[in-house]
Structures are given as structure tokens and as C-alpha cells.
Amino acid sequence: MNTLLLAAALLLLLTILAGLWRVVRGPTAADRMLAAQLFGTSGVGTLLLLAEAWQQPALRDVALIFALLAVLALVAFVRLRHEGAE
Amino acid sequence: MSGVTLALDLLLGLSLVWLAWRTLASPTLFGAIVLFIAFGLLMALVWARLDAPDIALAEAAVGAGLTGVLLLAALADLQQGDNLLPVREPLRGWLLQLILALCALGLFTLLTLALLGLPSPPPSLAGQVLPRLDGAGASHPVTAVLLDFRAWDTLLEIAVLLLAVVAAWSLGSHPHPNPRIVGSEVLQGLVRVLLPFAVLSAGYLVWRGGFAPGGAFQAGTVLAAAGILLLLSGLGRPFNGRHWLWRALLASGLFIFTGVALGTLLLGGGALDYPAGLGYGLILAIELGLTLTIGLTFIALYAGEQDAAEERE
Amino acid sequence: MNPADLLVWLVLLPVLLAALLFVAPEGWRTRLGQLGTLLCASLALLLAWQVLQHGPISVALGNWQPPLGIRLHADGLSALMLALTALVALPLAAHAPAWFVRHEAAQSRAGAFFWPLWMFQWAALNLLFLAGDLFNAYVGLELSGLAAVALVALGGQRAALEAALRYLLLALFGSMLYLLGVALLYGAGGVLDLTLLGAQLEADHASRAALLLITLGLLIKTALLPFHFWLPAAHANAPAPVSAILSGLVVKASFVLLLRIWFEIFHPIGLGGAGEVLGALGIAAIIWGSLQAMRQERIKLLVAWSTVAQLGYLFLIFALAVELAWAGSVLHALSHGLAKAALFLAAGNIVLALGHDQIHRLHGAAGKLPLTFFTVALAGVSLMGLPPSGGFAAKWLMLQAAIDLGRWPYVVAIIGGSLLAAGYLFPLLRHALAGTHDPRQREGERLLSRWLEFPPLLLATLALLLGLMALLPMSLLSGGMPVSLR
Amino acid sequence: MNMALWFTLVGAALAAIALHAFFSRRHPLRRLIALNIMGSGIFLVLIGLARLYPGTLPDPVPHAMVLTGIVVAVSATAFGLVLLRRLARLGRGET
Known part of the structure; x- marks a missing residue:
């Protein structure tokens, strides 16, 4: 069971990295934003899986904070990005 | 160690290094900031892996959230109009490049040799902290260190926070980073739903801080996030620094902390030596004060001070 | 309490x-x-x-x-x-x-x-x-x-x-x-x-x-x-x-x-040799900082470069690791602190009164601002290490340590540093004192209030007195000498 | 090699990369990011050291030090960004 959880966490981590690849490559800001949106969700998922696998309930709190702060980052992306800011 | 754990560790470490490199080498500033936010997320995972949930919480709130938003706000401001800054060309000349590369390599080698040569078992203060937890005002070891054994550090850290606001305001008022913000109903609706959750989470984190990972700093950052969301959605307005009440609120955490320190000193016990039985209550009072101050401080650092005159425009 | x-x-x-x-x-x-x-x-x-x-x-x-x-x-x-x-x-x-x-x-x-x-x-x-x-x-x-x-x-x-x-x-x-x-x-x-x-x-x-x-x-x-x-x-x-x-x-x-x-x-x-490196950098700072100070055309930049030079003296202790040099180094930190604060405040007054801080445009300024330029001269005495100032006492102690240890490059640097300091401070005073000053300008309003002129004078005087009372800081220091220097 | 040692070495690598970037990239915003990454590397070294050997008790003192360090770093970064914005507005002729 534990290995399964860890494997799932690993998989989610890989999707985050795949998203990061998009962030690096771009080419448009929209790609970057979509990829960034992905970290939020995958990050929460990874943290919840790891909380179970490592028996660290405090990681659920981290996931909670992460979910709240991801919204902030996303809103900031949308609202603060100046047109033509590349 | 299972194979999956090993793979996870290797992947986390390597991607952290890769991400740092890509962040710092990113051709655009916007890309660098987005990657830096992602770097914060990976750091939070690494802290979780290293049994440091307190730091993971702080990193999730600060590294992946707050710092990123502050950077984005600054970038939005920098990119209005022509540029602007006295930026010199990137370092040119192969000799300088070579020297710099050797310096970086030298630092890595120096640290690696030092780390590999450290004594085993490592000297540590864990044996000093854990037996004394009963006499301290908090049962969670990290909170006990922060607010009792080494509370002096934390007091000065709060002084640094207030100093950052004083320093930022001394530069003059700066307008909200994006003056063209108009209220969007979807966003305002979202913020209205999120706000109670954020405040609730902040309260939860302070309360947990006494006996489990969490505490004033993490809670304060969540409050700040909520405040910044209010500003971003156009629901809230920035500070009016001319009003002394705002300034008093910003300083309240430091007032409470120094008040406790001087109070304990004047009662004859020695600074920050909490009287028996009062430790828990005093630490909770300090934590609550700090949460409010930290939240307001980060909002102030994001939004800046607004002159009354400017606000009317 | x-x-x-x-x-x-x-x-x-x-x-x-x-x-x-x-x-x-x-x-x-x-x-x-x-x-x-x-x-x-x-x-x-x-x-x-x-x-x-x-x-x-x-x-x-x-x-x-x-x-x-x-x-x-x-x-x-x-x-x-x-x-x-x-x-x-x-x-x-x-x-x-x-x-x-x-x-x-x-x-x-x-x-x-x-x-x-x-x-x-x-x-x-x-x-x-x-x-x-x-x-x-x-x-x-x-x-x-x-x-x-x-x-x-x-x-x-x-x-x-x-x-x-x-x-x-x-x-x-x-x-x-x-x-x-x-x-x-x-x-x-x-x-x-x-x-x-x-x-x-x-x-x-x-x-x-x-x-x-x-x-x-x-x-x-x-x-x-x-x-x-x-x-x-x-x-x-x-x-x-x-x-x-x-x-x-x-x-x-x-x-x-x-x-x-x-x-x-x-x-x-x-x-190992790490202390020697810091000592050598200290000597280099004395020389380079002084040479740069001589080239400056603005008073405040001159004073700032003089800080680079004077900080060099502090680091001689790392090469001359003996009790005398320790006392000399700390005494230098004190006298430089007082003299440099005096000098910067005086420089600020000059900017206020004249509206500029160009050294070559100072002609006759000492006549307008006698007290301020007296302060500059007084602080200069300490920076150059002339008796009876605190700077003199500090350099004397370091010099004695260097001679005791037979470290001749340091002896040369300590003495040479004083000459170099004179090299950037004298031109400043010469410009200010040169030329006859138009007496009509002394009439009318005071250029500076006494709140501006007396505080730097007080600081410069303290720097001077430090040399006469050097025994007081020395006796304070002898209690806390690091074990490794005793 | 044990896990904590691996992450301290990752921390050392982060510090070295950030050192390089701090001196080779001149934009102040990038240099602030480089300092933040360097800070993360240093914190990683501290926490890695705190549990370098499995089986020993985790040491809360470095954890507290890192939390303090994070607060100080974010305060300094925030002030640096305000300074940067002020300078940019001065460049645009605003006051």
C-alpha cells in the first residue's frame, strides 16, 4: 500500500516536472499560466499522498496552505501580468 | 530504503537543482518568477521529506506564494512604460566568466568536503531541548525553541519585519501595482467564498502551533494572502499610512513581544523568563499578536503606503 | 537596576x-x-x-x-x-x-x-x-x-x-x-x-x-x-x-x-597564514583608499574613501596578533568613529552653507565657516595620527607592536598611512584657507546655526581627547582580552 | 549514501549555482531571486545536518533557525522590491 502511494506521488511529481518543461519552453504566456495552474493541483495531491505514505499528518496542513496560496498566485498571474510582458 | 523512495529522493533533489538553474538562466523575468514559484513548491516537498513540516508550511506560504506575488507585483510596476533601470550588460569576457565559474565550483567543493568530513554522530541540541519541554510554554519542540528557549531571536526577527515596513514607507508612497484593476464579479465572488476559509485556516494554524507544526508566521502569511486577494480583486483598499492607527497595528506584535520581555524583566525574573504557569498563556498572546502583525506587514509590503491625497484621485 | x-x-x-x-x-x-x-x-x-x-x-x-x-x-x-x-x-x-x-x-x-x-x-x-x-x-x-x-x-x-x-x-x-x-x-x-x-x-x-x-x-x-x-x-x-x-x-x-x-x-x-592575508589586505586598503581619496573632487567622496583607507588599519591586528596591537586596533576603531562622524557632519554643513561640495571651489570658505573648518582640521589631526589625538595613541600602539615583532612592512605602512592621510586632508584645508575672503559676506545672516556647528566640533574634540585619556579604554580592554592573545 | 546527506549536497549545489547567477546576471530582480535560492540552499544544509544520521532525534534548533531565516529573507526581499520599484518610477520621471 505504502509503495503504491509513493509511486502515485512519484507520478504526480513527474507531471509537475512535465508542466515545468512547458514553463521553460513557453512559448506563450498562456502555456506558462496553464502549467503553473497544474502545480497547484498536483502539489496538493502529492502532499496528501505523502502525508499518508510517511505517516505525517502535518503534511495535510501544508496541502491546505498550498491550496489557499495557489489561488493567490494564480490571481496574481492574471491580474498583474502587464500586456506584452515577456 | 525502498526503490520508490530512493527514486523520489533522487528525482526531488535533481529537479531542484535543475529548476534553480533554469530559474536563474531564464531569458525573461516573467519566466524566472514563474519558475521560482515552482521552485518554492518543490522546496516544500523536500522539507516534508526531511521531517520538517513547520518549514514546509512556511515555504508553501512564502516561497511558493507570497514571494512570488511580491515579485510579480514588482515586475508589473517595472514594465509600465519604458525601462527604466540602470541594468548593466550581463558579465562579458571569458576571463571573468572563467573566474566566476571557478568560484562557484570552489564553493561547491568546499561545502562538499566540509559536509563529508563532519563528525558522526553529529553534535546536536536535541538532547537539551526535549527534556525541558515540560517546563516550556509549548509542547511542540520547534515552537518551544522559537518562543521560549530562543525567543530573543524571534523578538528581533519581528523587529526586522517592522523595520522592513518602516524602510519601505520611508521611500515614499507607491501606488497599487496595477491601477487598471476593475472589479470582476467572478473574482470577487471567489474571494468572498475564500476569505472565511483563509481566516479560519489562520486561526487553526495558530492554535495548532502550541503542540504541532504551525504557528504565528504561517498563520500570518495566510492572512496576508487573504488581504492581498482583497486588494487584487478590487474589494479592499490599501493602507492609509497617515493614520496612526494603522501604524500602531503594524507595530503591535513588536509592542506585545517587547512588553512581555520588559515586563518579565521588571517583575524580577529576567527577560523572557515566563513565570511558572503563565508560559502557555503568554506564548498564545504573543502568537496571536504576531499573527495579526505579520499578516498586516506583508500586505503593507505588497501594497505600500497610500497618501490620503493619492487615494482621492 | x-x-x-x-x-x-x-x-x-x-x-x-x-x-x-x-x-x-x-x-x-x-x-x-x-x-x-x-x-x-x-x-x-x-x-x-x-x-x-x-x-x-x-x-x-x-x-x-x-x-x-x-x-x-x-x-x-x-x-x-x-x-x-x-x-x-x-x-x-x-x-x-x-x-x-x-x-x-x-x-x-x-x-x-x-x-x-x-x-x-x-x-x-x-x-x-x-x-x-x-x-x-x-x-x-x-x-x-x-x-x-x-x-x-x-x-x-x-x-x-x-x-x-x-x-x-x-x-x-x-x-x-x-x-x-x-x-x-x-x-x-x-x-x-x-x-x-x-x-x-x-x-x-x-x-x-x-x-x-x-x-x-x-x-x-x-x-x-x-x-x-x-x-x-x-x-x-x-x-x-x-x-x-x-x-x-x-x-x-x-x-x-x-x-x-x-x-x-x-x-x-x-x-595558518590567513591572518597574514588580512593584514596585507589592510595595508593595501590604506594605500589604495588614500590614493583614491586624493583624487576625489567632492568632499563627501573624499571622506568616504578616507574611510576605506582607515578601515585598513583595523585589519593589521590579524597579522600582528599581540596584545598591544589589539589595544591599538580597538583604540583606532574608537578614534576613527569619533573623528569620521565629526568630519561627515562638517562636510554636510559645508554642503548646506555653500550649496556644493566641490573641493576646488572652496576658496576662502574657511572665512565663512571658521568653526566648521576648524572641526575639519581637528578631526584631520586624529585621522592623520598626530599627537595628542586618539588616532596618534592607536597608531603608536600598533607601531610598537610591529616593531616588537620586527614586522617592518607594517611599520612602514603605519607611518606611511599618516603621510598619505595628510596628502588628502591638507589640499582640502589649503583650498578652504586660500584666497582672501570678502568681508562683506560675513555680514548679514549666520550661514549655519549653532545646532549644526557645535555637535561636530564636540565629536572632533572627543577624538582629540581620546589620546590624552587613552589609559581609560586600555584598562577597560585589559579585562576582556581574548585568551589567545594573553 | 543516506538521504539527508544527499539533500545537504543538493543544498550546496543550489548555493553554488546561485552564487554564479548573483554575479553573472545584473538585473536586480534576478539578483534578488538568486539570493533567495542561495538562502534555500543554506537552509537545506542546516536541516540536512539536523538529521544527518538516521536514528538520532531530529534537532528542533536548526528548524527554528530556518524559520527565522525565512522571515528575515522575505522581509529583505520585500524591501528590496519596493526600493526597485521606487527607482524604476524615478526613471520614468514620476516622484
Whole structure:
């Protein structure tokens, strides 16, 4: 069971990295934003899986904070990005 | 160690290094900031892996959230109009490049040799902290260190926070980073739903801080996030620094902390030596004060001070 | 009051005042700041008196003894540096408000924010002089660095803001190196207390790497050549009272920390040739800083480059590691602190009165501002190391140490440095004294109020008197000499 | 090699990369990011050291040091960004 959880966490981590690849490559800001949106969700998922696998309930709190702060980052992306800011 | 754990560790470490490199080498500033936010997320995972949930919480709130938003706000401001800054060309000349590369390599080698040569078992203060937890005002070891054994550090850290606001305001008022913000109903609706959750989470984190990972700093950052969301959605307005009440609120955490320190000193016990039985209550009072101050401080650092005159425009 | 409580008050009182000064309405800040200065300075002088009477004082905060808790420690060195800060702060409290009011009407904001920022800086300085814990000192370094950058930025002009930004980046970089060194030391020793660490550290890779990182970090903050490049712009573009604080006091705080770390932690385990390198850099700084000072056309830049040169003397102790040189080095820190604060305040007055600080346009200025140029000359006596000034006593002690050790390059550098100082100070005075002054200009209004002219004069006089009373600081120092130098 | 040691070495690599970037990239915003990454590397070294050997008790003191360090770093970064914005507005002729 534990290995399964860890494997799932690993998989989610890989999707985050795949998203990061998009962030690096771009080419448009929209790609970057979509990829960034992905970290939020995958990050929460990874943290919840790891909380179970490592028996660290405090990681659920981290996931909670992460979910709240991801919204902030996303809103900031949308609202603060100046047109033509590349 | 299972194979999956090993793979996870290797992947986390390597991607952290890769991400740092890509962040710092990113051709655009916007890309660098987005990657830096992602770097914060990976750091939070690494802290979780290293049994440091307190730091993971702080990193999730600060590294992946707050710092990123502050950077984005600054970038939005920098990119209005022509540029602007006295930026010199990137370092040119192969000799300088070579020297710099050797310096970086030298630092890595120096640290690696030092780390590999450290004594085993490592000297540590864990044996000093854990037996004394009963006499301290908090049962969670990290909170006990922060607010009792080494509370002096934390007091000065709060002084640094207030100093950052004083320093930022001394530069003059700066307008909200994006003056063209108009209220969007979807966003305002979202913020209205999120706000109670954020405040609730902040309260939860302070309360947990006494006996489990969490505490004033993490809670304060969540409050700040909520405040910044209010500003971003156009629901809230920035500070009016001319009003002394705002300034008093910003300083309240430091007032409470120094008040406790001087109070304990004047009662004859020695600074920050909490009287028996009062430790828990005093630490909770300090934590609550700090949460409010930290939240307001980060909002102030994001939004800046607004002159009354400017606000009317 | 319990003498040990004084240590806590010396840090907490300025912190509390800083917060109060920030909250207080702008109109109240000057009076409150002056009152606070009086209180803090009395406490510092009281503590110096206590240390002189009863020897070093320690206090464990929260009654948690090290290694778990944090210790503040006041020995002779701390007492002297605290007293120096107080002696600079008192005249400054009279000068700064007058200066900010006169400087520019638009800068009322700078005048209002000067007080809380300076109180934060004062708290950080006191903390660094008292710190017994390496990590606590890190927080102190950051507090001091941020306050210093904000104070530079009070200049408001583009040049001041650019210098402030550069200063901020380098100061943060220096703190990072320091923190990395502290992390390695914690890994090697498992404690953060200076004395405990000194007792148990061994000469291994980790401690050598830590020494290198901590030293580099603190050298950047102290601006020893070749890490001096941020200093002239930052010190010269800041408002004059701020320049006095930065050149007179702030760079000394990181130096004192370095001094403690070297002689209490690392000296016992042997350093090889590292001290020689710092000594040689000190000599290079004396020469290069003086040569640059001679080339400057603005008074404030000249004074700032003179700081680069004078800081070089402080580092001779690392090569001449004996008791006499230690006393000489500390005495030099004191006399330079007083003389340089006087010189920067006087330079600020010249800018106010003449509207420029071009050296070649000073002709006859001494006739207009006799008291201010008398102050410049008096401070110059100490910087050049002429008797009977504090600078003379300091250089004399270092010279004696160098001769005892047979270190001739150092003998040449110490004497040569005085000649070089004369080389940049005399032209300044010559320009000011040259030419007959039109007596009609003396009529009419006073150019400067006495609040502007007397505080720097007082500081320069103190620098001079320090030479006559050098025995007092010497007896304070003999109590707290590091074991490795006895 | 044990897990904590691996992450301390990752921390050392982060510090070295950030050192390089701090001096080779001149934009102040990038240099602030470099300092933050350097800070993360240093914190990683501290925490890695705190549990370098499995089986020993985790040491809360470095954890507290890192939390303090994070607060100080974010304060300094925030002030640096305000300074930068002020300078940019001065460049545009605003006051």
C-alpha cells in the first residue's frame, strides 16, 4: 500500500516536472499560466499522498496552505501580468 | 530504503537543482518568477521529506506564494512604460566568466568536503531541548525553541519585519501595482467564498502551533494572502499610512513581544523568563499578536503606503 | 537596576523607541527621538562604568543557559563600542534635526523617518556589540544591514537609491555567506554560543570552510579592500547625519564580530597564514583608499574613501596578533568613529552653507565657516595620527607592536598611512584657507546655526581627547582580552 | 549514501549555482531571486545536518533557525522590491 502511494506521488511529481518543461519552453504566456495552474493541483495531491505514505499528518496542513496560496498566485498571474510582458 | 523512495529522493533533489538553474538562466523575468514559484513548491516537498513540516508550511506560504506575488507585483510596476533601470550588460569576457565559474565550483567543493568530513554522530541540541519541554510554554519542540528557549531571536526577527515596513514607507508612497484593476464579479465572488476559509485556516494554524507544526508566521502569511486577494480583486483598499492607527497595528506584535520581555524583566525574573504557569498563556498572546502583525506587514509590503491625497484621485 | 538587566535594556529600549517613533505623529518624532537618545546613551555609559568597576557581565535570556539559550555578554570591548555609539549619538541628536530641516523642504519625510530607522540601527549595533551567540548575531547583522540601506535611501536622489540598492544586494550576499559558515559550525560543534564553540572546535575541513565563509561575509560588510567598492557611493550619497552613522559606527559592528569570531573561536585552533592575508589586505586598503581619496573632487567622496583607507588599519591586528596591537586596533576603531562622524557632519554643513561640495571651489570658505573648518582640521589631526589625538595613541600602539615583532612592512605602512592621510586632508584645508575672503559676506545672516556647528566640533574634540585619556579604554580592554592573545 | 546527506549536497549545489547567477546576471530582480535560492540552499544544509544520521532525534534548533531565516529573507526581499520599484518610477520621471 505504502509503495503504491509513493509511486502515485512519484507520478504526480513527474507531471509537475512535465508542466515545468512547458514553463521553460513557453512559448506563450498562456502555456506558462496553464502549467503553473497544474502545480497547484498536483502539489496538493502529492502532499496528501505523502502525508499518508510517511505517516505525517502535518503534511495535510501544508496541502491546505498550498491550496489557499495557489489561488493567490494564480490571481496574481492574471491580474498583474502587464500586456506584452515577456 | 525502498526503490520508490530512493527514486523520489533522487528525482526531488535533481529537479531542484535543475529548476534553480533554469530559474536563474531564464531569458525573461516573467519566466524566472514563474519558475521560482515552482521552485518554492518543490522546496516544500523536500522539507516534508526531511521531517520538517513547520518549514514546509512556511515555504508553501512564502516561497511558493507570497514571494512570488511580491515579485510579480514588482515586475508589473517595472514594465509600465519604458525601462527604466540602470541594468548593466550581463558579465562579458571569458576571463571573468572563467573566474566566476571557478568560484562557484570552489564553493561547491568546499561545502562538499566540509559536509563529508563532519563528525558522526553529529553534535546536536536535541538532547537539551526535549527534556525541558515540560517546563516550556509549548509542547511542540520547534515552537518551544522559537518562543521560549530562543525567543530573543524571534523578538528581533519581528523587529526586522517592522523595520522592513518602516524602510519601505520611508521611500515614499507607491501606488497599487496595477491601477487598471476593475472589479470582476467572478473574482470577487471567489474571494468572498475564500476569505472565511483563509481566516479560519489562520486561526487553526495558530492554535495548532502550541503542540504541532504551525504557528504565528504561517498563520500570518495566510492572512496576508487573504488581504492581498482583497486588494487584487478590487474589494479592499490599501493602507492609509497617515493614520496612526494603522501604524500602531503594524507595530503591535513588536509592542506585545517587547512588553512581555520588559515586563518579565521588571517583575524580577529576567527577560523572557515566563513565570511558572503563565508560559502557555503568554506564548498564545504573543502568537496571536504576531499573527495579526505579520499578516498586516506583508500586505503593507505588497501594497505600500497610500497618501490620503493619492487615494482621492 | 541589576547590571545584567542593562544589557537587555540596551537592545530592547531602542527597539521599543523605534516602534514608538514610527507610530508617533511626525511632529513629535524629533522630541521623542532626542529624549530616547538621552536615555539610551545614559544606559550605555552606565554599562561601560559597571564593566570598568566590576569586570565583564553576562546574561542568559529567559534564564536558559547556553548551549540551549542565548547569551549576551558585555566585556571591555563591548563597553567601549557601546560608549562610542552613545557618544556619537548624543551630538547627532542635536545635529540631525537641524540638518534635515535645512537640507531641503521636500525632505521633511526623510527627517521624519530618520528617527525610527536610526533607532533600529542603534538596537542592531548594541546587539552586535553584545552578541554571544552566532545565529543571534546573524539576525543583528540583517537588522543593521536593512536599517543602513534604508538610511542611505533617505538621500532620495537617484544616486542615493542606486547606491542603496547595490548596498542592499551586497549586504544580503554577505549575510548569506556568514549564515552558511554558521550552519557548518553548527554541524561541526552542535552549539551556537561563541565561547562554547571556541572551547570544542577542532581544525577540520568544516571549521576551515566556516572560517573562510564567515570571514568573507563579514569583510564584505566591513568593506575591506577588495570588497570596498560599494562603500564610497553609499556613504557619500547618504544624508550627512547618516554618513556619520555608517562610517563611524556601522562598519565597526561587523568588524567587532569578526574580531570576536577570529580570536575567540578560530585563533586557538591555529589559522595558518590567513591572518597574514588580512593584514596585507589592510595595508593595501590604506594605500589604495588614500590614493583614491586624493583624487576625489567632492568632499563627501573624499571622506568616504578616507574611510576605506582607515578601515585598513583595523585589519593589521590579524597579522600582528599581540596584545598591544589589539589595544591599538580597538583604540583606532574608537578614534576613527569619533573623528569620521565629526568630519561627515562638517562636510554636510559645508554642503548646506555653500550649496556644493566641490573641493576646488572652496576658496576662502574657511572665512565663512571658521568653526566648521576648524572641526575639519581637528578631526584631520586624529585621522592623520598626530599627537595628542586618539588616532596618534592607536597608531603608536600598533607601531610598537610591529616593531616588537620586527614586522617592518607594517611599520612602514603605519607611518606611511599618516603621510598619505595628510596628502588628502591638507589640499582640502589649503583650498578652504586660500584666497582672501570678502568681508562683506560675513555680514548679514549666520550661514549655519549653532545646532549644526557645535555637535561636530564636540565629536572632533572627543577624538582629540581620546589620546590624552587613552589609559581609560586600555584598562577597560585589559579585562576582556581574548585568551589567545594573553 | 543516506538521504539527508544527499539533500545537504543538493543544498550546496543550489548555493553554488546561485552564487554564479548573483554575479553573472545584473538585473536586480534576478539578483534578488538568486539570493533567495542561495538562502534555500543554506537552509537545506542546516536541516540536512539536523538529521544527518538516521536514528538520532531530529534537532528542533536548526528548524527554528530556518524559520527565522525565512522571515528575515522575505522581509529583505520585500524591501528590496519596493526600493526597485521606487527607482524604476524615478526613471520614468514620476516622484
